[in-house]
Amino acid sequence: MPFKRYVEVGRIALVNYGKDYGKLVVIVDVIDQNRALVDAPDMVRGQMNFKRLTLTDIKIDIKRVPNKKTLIAALEAADVKNKWESSSWGRKLIVQKKRASLNDFDRFKIMLAKIKKAGVVRQELAKLKKETTC
Amino acid sequence: MLGLGQRFPPFHTAFEPAALHRSYTTTESMAPKDRKPHVCRNPDLIRGVGKYSRSKMYHKRGLWAIKAKNGGAFPKHEKKAAAAAPAEKPPKFYPADDVKKPLVNKRKARPTKLRASITPGTVLIILAGRFKGKRVVFLKQLSSGLLLVTGPFKVNGVPLRRVNQSYVIATSTKVDVSGVSVEKFDDKYFGKKVEKKKKKGEGEFFEAEKEEKNTLPHDKKDDQKTVDAALIASIEAVPDLKSYLGARFSLKSGMKPHELVF
Numbered sequence: 001m002p003f004k005r006y007v008e009v010g011r012i013a014l015v016n017y018g019k020d021y022g023k024l025v026v027i028v029d030v031i032d033q034n035r036a037l038v039d040a041p042d043m044v045r046g047q048m049n050f051k052r053l054t055l056t057d058i059k060i061d062i063k064r065v066p067n068k069k070t071l072i073a074a075l076e077a078a079d080v081k082n083k084w085e086s087s088s089w090g091r092k093l094i095v096q097k098k099r100a101s102l103n104d105f106d107r108f109k110i111m112l113a114k115i116k117k118a119g120v121v122r123q124e125l126a127k128l129k130k131e132t133t134c
Numbered sequence: 135m136l137g138l139g140q141r142f143p144p145f146h147t148a149f150e151p152a153a154l155h156r157s158y159t160t161t162e163s164m165a166p167k168d169r170k171p172h173v174c175r176n177p178d179l180i181r182g183v184g185k186y187s188r189s190k191m192y193h194k195r196g197l198w199a200i201k202a203k204n205g206g207a208f209p210k211h212e213k214k215a216a217a218a219a220p221a222e223k224p225p226k227f228y229p230a231d232d233v234k235k236p237l238v239n240k241r242k243a244r245p246t247k248l249r250a251s252i253t254p255g256t257v258l259i260i261l262a263g264r265f266k267g268k269r270v271v272f273l274k275q276l277s278s279g280l281l282l283v284t285g286p287f288k289v290n291g292v293p294l295r296r297v298n299q300s301y302v303i304a305t306s307t308k309v310d311v312s313g314v315s316v317e318k319f320d321d322k323y324f325g326k327k328v329e330k331k332k333k334k335g336e337g338e339f340f341e342a343e344k345e346e347k348n349t350l351p352h353d354k355k356d357d358q359k360t361v362d363a364a365l366i367a368s369i370e371a372v373p374d375l376k377s378y379l380g381a382r383f384s385l386k387s388g389m390k391p392h393e394l395v396f
Contacts, residue, residue, distance in 0.1 A: 104269075109374050
């Protein structure tokens with residue numbers, strides 16, 4: 001049961017509370033036992049309590065408190081966006097966002113699609129059942 | 135001190151009459167339509183506190199130059215001579231007690247403000263009444279403020295009908311209503327028909343009258359058909375839209391209305 005994700009310079013974290021909820025940020029420095037200096041391409045570098053962050057598996061290679069240009073370059077080099085969006089955690093969040101933004105008409109279309117899919121699955125199952133019993 | 139100042143208007147505009155702002159911008163030979171948006175010469179440091187003091191602003195506005203041009207005093211224009219009021223005759227009759235005049239009311243009656251999300255062609259969900267849960271196409275707002283909607287009748291059984299804006303959820307789905315003409319419909323079209331007063335008849339007479347009232351007049355049925363013909367054509371152009379309009383809306387398990395996007 002050792003820890004695998006550590007707070008370190010370059011660790012990517014997800015903000016789970018506050019104004020920047022849902023954003024991915026990079027820990028660029030540790031201030032004290034409770035706070036980190038945090039930066040992201042679309043926000044002003046600032047402090048954040050660790051309680052507001054959830055650590056991810058992704059880590060990038062940067063020096064302590066890089067300037068914005070270096071930070072963005074390092075994020076591009078490590079391909080953080082694609083790594084995040086292809087990870088199962090990232091994909092789940094994308095699906096949640098999509099579901100929350102569905103229109104009433106979209107929900108109706110999804111219901112029709114689900115019924116159709118279930119019908120196809122049931123047909124295949126019936127076919128398989130017929131084969132095994134005979 | 136600054137905390138108190140936040141609720142008062144900024145000092146520099148409170149003491150300068152608004153007329154002074156306009157008078158020297160319009161002396162330039164620019165037509166009012168061509169005026170560029172006025173740039174603020176005195177940016178706010180925080181609300182209520184400008185960057186420049188009154189003396190600095192005097193200099194920035196060039197009041198010293200205007201005065202110099204006018205020979206030391208700010209240019210004035212003469213007051214227009216007040217139009218002579220017609221001579222009033224003293225009234226012939228004074229009431230014994232003072233009659234109170236009702237307060238002046240300048241309010242105008244207008245139809246209810248239509249929500250920005252409701253435009254012609256919007257699909258609405260009716261929330262109350264016989265057709266609750268039905269998804270219906272919005273046509274126009276009548277002068278009484280009620281919304282004119284139609285099923286269309288063939289799709290979900292809702293005829294041309296009036297519905298109150300408060301009993302409706304507007305979805306973001308729009309139907310193309312450019313082929314539909316709704317000019318002839320107004321509140322009078324939907325009003326109850328006034329019957330001619332008949333003398334008190336016998337029992338049989340009464341029954342014969344009742345049977346006639348129940349059927350819809352033919353011209354209303356034809357109106358429904360013409361409106362729906364164009365609508366159904368544009369509805370069938372979108373896949374699944376017809377079955378969507380035919381289905382009723384209901385809250386299912388897990389649906390939170392305050393989190394749903396319509």
